[in-house]
Amino acid sequence: MRKLVAGLIAGASMLVAAPAQAAPVRPADPGFAGQWGVTQTHVDDAWSSVRGSSRVIVAVVDTGVSPLPDLAGRLLPGRDFANHDNDASDDNGHGTMAATVIAASGNNRTGIAGVCWFCRILPVKVLNAKGGGSYTDIALGLRWAADQGASVISLSLGGSDDSPLLRDAVAYAETKGALVVAAAGNRGVATAHYPAAIPSVLAVGGVTSSGSRYDWSNHGSWVDVTAPGCNPAQGPTGLIGQYCGTSSATPFVAGAAGLLASTDPAPTATQIRTALVTTRALPSGRIDVPAALRALPVDGDVTRPAVAFGAVGALVRGRVTITAAAADQHGVARVQLYAGGRLIGTDTTAPYSFAWQSAPGTATVPLELRAYDRRGNLAVVRRSVRADNVAPVVRLAKSGRTLIARVADVSGVARLELVVNGRVTVRRAGPVSRFTVPAKARSVQVRAYDRAGNRRVANGKLGG
Template sequence: MRKLLAGLIVGAALVPGAPARAAAADQWGLAQTRVDQAWSATRGSARTIVAVLDSGVSPLPDLAGRLLPGHDFVNHDDDPADDNGHGTMAATVIAAAGRNGKGVDGVCWSCRILPVKVLDAKGAGGYTGIALGIRYAADRGAAVISLSLGGSDDSPLLRDAVAYAESRGALVVAAAGNRGVSTPHYPAAIPSVVAVGGVTPAGTRYEWSNFGAWVDVTAPGCNQAQGPSGVVGPYCGTSSATPFVAGVAGLLASTDPAPSAAQVRTALLASRGRVDALTALRALPYDGDVTRPSVSLGPVRPLVRGRVTITAAASDQHGVSRVQLYAGGRLVATDTSAPYALGWQSAPRTGPVVLELRAYDRRGNLTVVRRTVRADNTAPALRLTRTGRTLTARAADPSGIARLELVVNGRVTARHAAATGRFTVPRARKVVVRAVDRAGNAKVADGKLVR
């Protein structure tokens, strides 16, 4: 029986007393791989099960409601509790609840975790237990099987188990190993397994990460994770990169229509190097997609004039093809890439206008959002009367008057925030009164000409 080691980098274990919440800057991998952008399209699904074959998984608040009953192939019982910490850390990288103000942000927030204990308290195990664990996970509906472990020897036992998992529709993801060599590491080097190497924040290979043509994809090699006690700290090695990729695979498996394991694998490798969640989502086939894109308008003033820029947020699991803006039933702008900003010349309209935002995904599914605004491109009416040196201004506008201003020799010398105002006219070369409506349109009258 060949022994397997979990492959945790020395010094990467959680440090007692570490903070209970990971800082965003410490989770650099989420932005590096565009997982944070992919979240706008999918955060996973409860239908997607990711099996963690490791030292077990301990219950944590960040996994609450999503940790399934599992099995212990070390002690031969149904209690896959983690007596090492390695498996729990892997599970939180995959699926810790996101943006909840505690713990860490996992990759696939809604995915469920199937704990399968195949490593003992020292992080060691055998090929027989691993093979049994792979079959167990496949039989229980795992879409993704994550193995942060490996050995130097090839094995028909492992190959048969991986083939069985494939036949059951599961994708196997495994660590490339941490010796910094090109020698194949198993089960990662089995051709149908997704072999994962580790990269730095700069995107370069960590010196400890194994490499070679047999490594399929790389991922952040140091991630924040939680141990069985809930303490947060750095978790490094291809053991950490592997659950990261497994989490991305979980996001892909959660899309509609549900992709096959082969399609998820192809999409993962579409970035040709470091995993890219957004690229992977867009690489999935979308025939049969009936899910409409998500779209929302940015801030829109109820009263507009002149040229207006309408901003929007739009996302879809398979990508947004275009966002269009209609004004009063007429197409006025199209944008094909985020961030979406669409221009509309409201002039010379004055009156209510229905704005309609249409977002199309790559399959042609459509979402429509409407907002009614009032366009005002007409200057207010302004009438002046003068008695001696007192000038009375009266303005009117359907949108309301924002202010009246006395402008002497080009400089505002008095102001009234009302539709009617009285000004004392100085002896000056040029005196005008300006009325500004609530939309910003202005009307100017010469105060020197009024008698």
């Protein structure tokens, strides 16, 4: 029996033009400024270690997907089960919006930044131009997507009736290693919605920027996780606009699952599902992508963490704060700082920071950062700094009311100051300077500063 299903979950908005704004974080995509869901779920933190992989295929079982620059090179040949042909282009817009939420290229100054920048998209058209379709076509689409090697299958569609046909198709996809992610529906009720309510399917509800449930989002114990329910997206023309509903939250979770699937070693669908569900924020159920990454098994992980020095000058003195950035697909266990081969400190929590006492010596000191991930993989970066803790040498000569200052320092002289009666009257650059001292001067000093910030004070009182 063919059961009709409302493909476009009620509440999913059409595209509305949005102004391009400068992104407050790294991705330079014009729509990124409005992607509050990325920061809410800490996807931007996860990007520091994993941004997807071309080996991961995410199937969009929807109204089709139209080619866009933001999907260039990653949109696979699809299938149209609604019209029974091989043209899976989008004649509605809904599926393209879902695909861009999942995998629009990031930091390319185009469109938005999808959750999984390098994942490939498999378009599977099961809904017609009006967003309607049948359980039969959806089941066929699920099976075909699984046969094409999809790691994740995203379904922003559903109906109120359970169906053995859908259950069998979901079970088939799972035997092929796919994780099926589906929308919980937008009626604001606790009534089960299918295929999301099938126990092995990852059912997704929608939450606001504050983490509370949208009134329109279906809810209940059968809903496994929640995700941002309104996200900027691109339609078939590339226009950026708001895309709201559990139809939008679902591809967001599918993109997050794609990130997890991109890690080393490649996790199973069950491991991805478990990681997303067990690390969700309570009581909202909102996904936390870095926490889910850390929850994945690490046995077999051979990927070293990324580590880098924070801003530190080439010339330092005294007590110096050294900062570091470190990231790993499964989490950083610890970061250590060595100076001159000596362990200075160990930090296990970001932001990583170390206090190093460079005094009293003056020398070039090799610094080394060592970052270990949870599996024990080690990454090392090195740099050298010049520690200067010795003040400049100042020699003064007098000639009448003229004071001649000659200054020497191994790191270079930054400036000289003439201090008359306790007040700085002249500042000059360079190691040699001639100062005229006022006749009524009661006290005269020359202060010399080197490039490291060390200071030497020399007294130079001149007689009348």
